[in-house]
Amino acid sequence: MRIEKDGKSICVAKIGDEVFAVDDICTHSDASLSEGDITDFKIECWLHGAEFDLRTGQALTLPAVQALETYAVKIDGNSVTVEI
Numbered sequence: 721m722r723i724e725k726d727g728k729s730i731c732v733a734k735i736g737d738e739v740f741a742v743d744d745i746c747t748h749s750d751a752s753l754s755e756g757d758i759t760d761f762k763i764e765c766w767l768h769g770a771e772f773d774l775r776t777g778q779a780l781t782l783p784a785v786q787a788l789e790t791y792a793v794k795i796d797g798n799s800v801t802v803e804i
């Protein structure tokens with residue numbers, strides 16, 4: 721899902737019991753990653769197919785070469801806090 725805070729768009733993804741938060745905007749161009757597909761710990765940009773590691777933000781495939789910023793996540797029961 722995408723959340724907006726202080727002018728930032730953040731993509732938040734739950735995989736099993738873990739939650740990850742990265743910049744929502746693809747580093748290749750202006751596409752929302754929260755609309756992409758997730759496989760294992762990778763999210764694929766829907767526009768040109770670049771893949772990013774949700775754990776590190778690292779760009780795994782072209783055409784993206786720049787990593788996403790990642791954000792710390794705290795889970796407290798059913799509540800999730802993203803530290804921006």
Ligand code: FES
Nearest residue numbers: 746748765768770
């Ligand atoms: S905008 Fe994401 S790969 Fe091009």
